[in-house]
Amino acid sequence: MKEHPILFSAEMVKAILEGRKTMTRRIIKPQPDNQLTGYSLLGTHCWRDENLNLDEIPYGNYTACPYGQVGDRLWVRETWAIIKENDNVCIYDMSQNSGLFFKADNPTSPKVGKWRPSIFMPRWASRIDKIIALLRVERLLDISEADAKAEGFNSIDEFLTYWNILNKKRGYGTDINPWNWVIGW
Structure with a gap:
């Protein structure tokens, strides 16, 4: 098991502590081309052209999740x-x-x-650890109502509004429907 730090705002930490947040989405950088699709294979995540046969190119352009794999531990960095x-x-x-x-x-x-700031929190100061139980690749607008609730929100619209507050200025708003790592614990 490996350990990986992950940053959360005070609002999201509160949702984690209250048990309302059991999932997070993190932008994949760099974003893949639009003609590519994400899929899961043997616990890793890959990209491949959706028109290609999986048997022809079994691993596509491999991209490992920087936040870890299923079974790894996330330690939360907060303000x-x-x-x-x-x-x-x-x-x-x-x-x-x-x-x-x-x-x-x-x-x-x-x-x-x-x-x-949360970015400067050392490991010894962290009070929240989570074990990754779910990991997949998904476009932002493919979020389900159940996943929006697992993100700590009451609806998809509420989640997407918050997403734009955090990410639109950085070029990853809902208008471009970015690819994300979906991480659950």
């Missing part, structure tokens, strides 16, 4: 801080996350030192 008192770092027992504060729990706490 965090070290509790400070009188400008001195106050850490008592890091094995129990004492001295750490998470934005998902209380974004306006006055006891927090400086918020640290």
Whole structure:
């Protein structure tokens, strides 16, 4: 089993902790050409031209998921801080996350030192681990109602609105229907 970090916003961390979020979608980079299709083969993910026979080119242009494979562990990176008192770092027992504060729990706490972005969270500070149980490749607009709920939303429309808030400015909005890694735990 390998371990892989994965970033989540405070809102999505809260949904994970509440049990509402059991799936995430991550943009495949670079995006494959439109004539290609994703499929799963023996636990790995590949691309191939949809007009080709699988027996002719069994592995297509192999692209491994950077977030791991089924059975691997994801450790969540989230916005965090070290509790400070009188400008001195106050850490008592890091094995129990004492001295750490998470934005998902209380974004306006006055006891927090400086918020640290999720990208800078070290492994020792992570409090959430998830084992990958599902992994597939899918276009964004192929999401089902059940998957939108597993993403932590009430409907597909709600999920797609949130998706555009996060990804449209980066060129991966619903208008281009990007390919994604679909990861479930």
